[in-house]
Amino acid sequence: MSATELRDAILKHLEYSQGKDLAHASLYDMRMALTLAIRDKVIEPWFRATRATYAAQSKRVYYLSMEFLIGRLLEDAIMNVGLTESAREAVLGLGFDFEAVLNDEPDAALGNGGLGRLAACFLDSMSTLGCPAYGYGIRYEHGLFRQSFGPDGRQIETAEDWLRQSHGWEFERPEAAFRIGFGGTVAESGRSAVWTPESAVMAKAYDTPIVGWQGKWANTLRLWGAEPLRAFDLNAFNKGDFTGAAAPEALARTISRVLYPDDTTAQGKELRLKQEFFFTAASLRDILRRFASEHSDLSALSSRVAIQMNDTHPAIAGPELVRLLHDERGMEFDKAVETARACLGYTNHTLMPEALERWPETLMAQVLPRHMQIIERIDAGHARQYPSRTVSIVENGEVKMGELSFIMANKVNGVSALHTELVKDTVFAELHALHPDRIVNETNGVTPRRWVKGANPGLAGLITETIGEGWEDHLERLVELEPAIGDQGFRDRFAAIKAENKVALANWIGTEMGIPVNPDAMFDVQIKRFHEYKRQHLNILETIALWQEIRANPDAGWAPRVKIFGGKAAPGYVMAKEIIHLINNVARIINADKTTRELLTVVYPPNYNVTMAERLIPASDLSEQISTAGKEASGTGNMKFSLNGALTIGTLDGANVEIRDLVGAENFFLFGMTADEVVECRKTPDHAARAIAQSKRLKAAIEMIESGAFSHGDKAMYRGVTQNLRTHDYFTVCADFDSYWDAQRRVDRAWFQRDDWTRIAALNTARTGWFSSDRTIKGYMADIWKVAPMI
Template identity: 55%
Template structure:
């Protein structure tokens, strides 16, 4: 295969200069000489050398933006699942060849050095990975973008298993520091909570908070493809305004003296602290307020550097709210304009609404976030006042258009059942655009969660189907396939994935199919080695690798996959010589610590794996693997080696999905429901190159409304009935009939996410997969067509859509 040499004009762009920079950082930044350096030392030195090269472009980009007054886009997200940054930066700067040559001369393997970089624990799922892809694409496309989030010290937990049960341990990704970030001690903002609000003698509202936390900035440069445009990811870290109560400390009250600092720092300790307690809910709310307020203060400061008219804020700044987590931006931006800068309320709200835009990622009502009124009033009394005024403005706006319209169900504040602040409604009312992330999801938003608000504002909802960056999710994670594609059609696809369509005619070329098959085979050997390393399980790389990797949630239906796995095990046991297609079922994903049923499903899958893998009668016909501690780096190992991509969510519940796009781009065929972006993937790859099954969204909704009895469906589905009986009898739990009672009860009595009625269709479709996989050459033809037809699903295309339709922010052409 050809070596990638993109000849991009990066300075310096030769191995000697890069090597000198690495060696200099090894000595003067890391403090090691070559003979004593370990892989982690080389990783830090290389990261700092590459970062140096990025800084020139970073500063040039910033100067250019200020000079041209280019509109900035500010992307506020609770998660940025950025993954390891070193390979991404080397690739985008065009220095892979130089880095390989330099370390090769030293007798070192670049891959080992790249793998020694810790995976930043800044996200948990598709929401955070989308934000990371968008940062890459904004820089590649030339949008002047800044991402804002939280610098979690521990982030999401590190997952391990004990006797098949999920254990949560603290993630320590920052223990040795972060070579990519620049601390900005001069950039610090105060974020307040609690206290009371009084009206002064001029009639102005004065908020006297009882708690004040400082947000400090840490910046990471994010280079686009070619290194020409470099944007910023700014993450906030918390500390108390009162570092230490010296009087208490001198009195020997050491713990009390540091209490405020400990409480403040807890805000940026962990991503998604458990919200099953009152304290956990309060911490989550404070996290959202903390990073949103600091970000908005920073945005306003930057705007005022060369602008004096607040009404021009929407002209120069677009703020994108990634889900409801930063929805507090609506009252917070109004508060800053009114209380800090002296504007009138109505004017401030109009400025805020013109500046803010909201991306919805879910139709699950509980995921739209709502906060108890009591908690909100105690933590944010001024914001609650403002939200009430926003609701009054909204009611007046509706009354002027629709006489007698009941607006109570649409308001941000729900006065019933003790009172709630509904963040989805608040984000909708306070934004100029509300977008869904797939065509189906956007239409369902209009029909379900935002039906009434859509009728009031029929032009506010629009669609921007998600995408992925082809740099990370093909060029870097699957170099064998990337080289083959470049050898065949050239390298233009890396920057513009639409060019990958030129690969489609080669699906009918037998020689190319053999090359493609050889790449997949090698990737599967690599994945098999990874599985053995992580779990000790030995799998046959010639088997069908059937992969479902995503956070564990009922609507994503890992349970459906597990039940079918058990039914397949029973069928193989009954007739091992029936010509079964050997299959490896691969699961990975984390369950929220307080999500009891999701954790029970993990335990069930692990118990099934233990039984199946130990059964000599089954052998290689079926293996089950649950990989621990799923993250971006694990996904980069799993996706290139997958044959089948499981995208089996209950129709109408997955907003889009991006894992489905990554798998298809890397030549895996999808088995899935007509949910989220599966619908659009099917349209692009063709009906013959995807496996669709199950009820559609309207059928699911009808069945849920009718209250169908799942136990009746089970009784009419013999394979499923047998599996449920086995689970109940303790077949997979060493005779313990109570262990999985929660799973059985869910299947027989609740089944809100419609596992039972879709089971038979899923089983039959999997048998179709078995049959088609046996025709190896035709399977690879279908896989090639999946890769070739994924050009539309690039995050670059998505970002251009946002820039044109929502942000009105033309890419930087400088």
């Protein structure tokens, strides 16, 4: 499509969809008209893909996820249909700033962090590979909260409102609606049971087409919105029960109102359980409806249907599918269990006990009485089959969703090599022994379209110039860059692109935050959710120690650094919020010190999200991946940084291990204990006190916080953080501190060998093509879903 054709299409939508002429079009109108014009281009591959799948009666993948952290769609879709240049020209020709139009789109933040972003990268890769697939989730009215910082530096949360302006991509499907019940009673009826829910809501579908690279294939992201069955209970109203009359409506809408912002603990909240059942049950009905339109024999279900449970959040899919097959379709119970299992896969994203979902049995029985019975029957069946087993799904009055998912899935996968081994050895050790073929590894990946080509056009251009076209969907081809890295000219170009990205970021920081930063300094970046295991406090302690040493010894060869933090803390996670507060106040004090200004600046832009990541990652020199070994399941940010030519300072955790293997140990700043050593270390009750006693820098940094230096003299302000470090320090910040400090000084020295730094940065790009989510999805397709690509 030429720029002129696209311009005409935009004008048509401006007039007939937005009801505006060009002279009166707002930025929003222009963005919508462009979105609709691009969406039109996506319809053709979308229909084609749907028809091809029906025609071939191929197996479909259903990716069930509570979260899809997609960010903005427009720029990505334009790129995928190959219209970036035409769109720029057309929009410019109509008198609008192209970047401003793209920036007008709100971020769809329907996720918390890595888990939700992974689901979004998977959608992109499934469409790119021609894997017939649907993403199923919830159309939250409010996505992840917006973060700001109060004048004192504390995190403030406000509601996010991405749907306030129509986002243009979705199609409302009033005909695709299912009634989803809760509570009520179960009556025995012959061999099965009849569940009569006490209340119910409607799940209504909203479809967004997701187009793959070069517009060859498009899948559907189907999100469910909750609606009342009837807008209003007239009977109750007429009896004078006005509140009761409105209650069903309130309850219904509440279910898809907000995304749970807690990625730290399993939330024992009734509403959360209802959300989980709501979208899972609606998706399963939709899946069975689609299956029934093509086949009549339900025993063939697993040859046509692969359902992936993204963590345990959709784990009720097991019992619900059994209920649909057994209670509603008369399949024998054991066969229903077997059939359901043959369809289901489960991805585990965490080993942390507090993040593994457990529901009180009483709550489960109250909200989903029939499912509770089915869960008990599945549990009993498993016990009968494996009499020696000691694990069970229901234990101490709780339903353990991890065990339920494991038992109901035919494959269980971890998300990095290390994580998968730990899944086998720890949380699911006994189940693994009983089912030794069930656990497989699928190391995470990221989409190179968004995270390299879209976010870093300069680097993408250099790659194409060097190795030719076609690397975007064959990212392993980045290895072909390696010979060029020996050329001075290539390295200079690589360095110049990084420098340009840094200037752009420095300007943005200057405008947004009013903090001047030197684009020649090392950009040292830690962006991720705030969590003690991710150890942002290790980073800020090292920052304090560094500041003190620079002051004491200004000419000791410090690499000038800009320390950049980004991320949100769960609103109820007190310790994480205290760390955020501390970082903001350390930044305030350090940035005010004129004597160290040239060497150290700390910036923490609020409201980190996908769009901000796209800005920060291409401009980063150093990637901070410093979690306590054994705690970060994989990480995906770590991959994005490496691909964009940042060097990593990190622990042997999650996918860092695989990154280091690929880029070479000599090109990775490793520090800290291994997962095994962490476990050993914890056996010494005073490991933290000992580490503090042995490290004068750590001791001084903690004491400085305790002195009130960052809290206007208030010595008690950060007691929560410092006392925890001194006494408990479960995440072994103190024990790893000196090792981290030493690694940072190796980073300093490497920084001064700038050409060599660039060489290593380019090696990172060249050697990490394996982390494309295309490779990950090919793995799922072959090992778990048994689905063949359609293109």
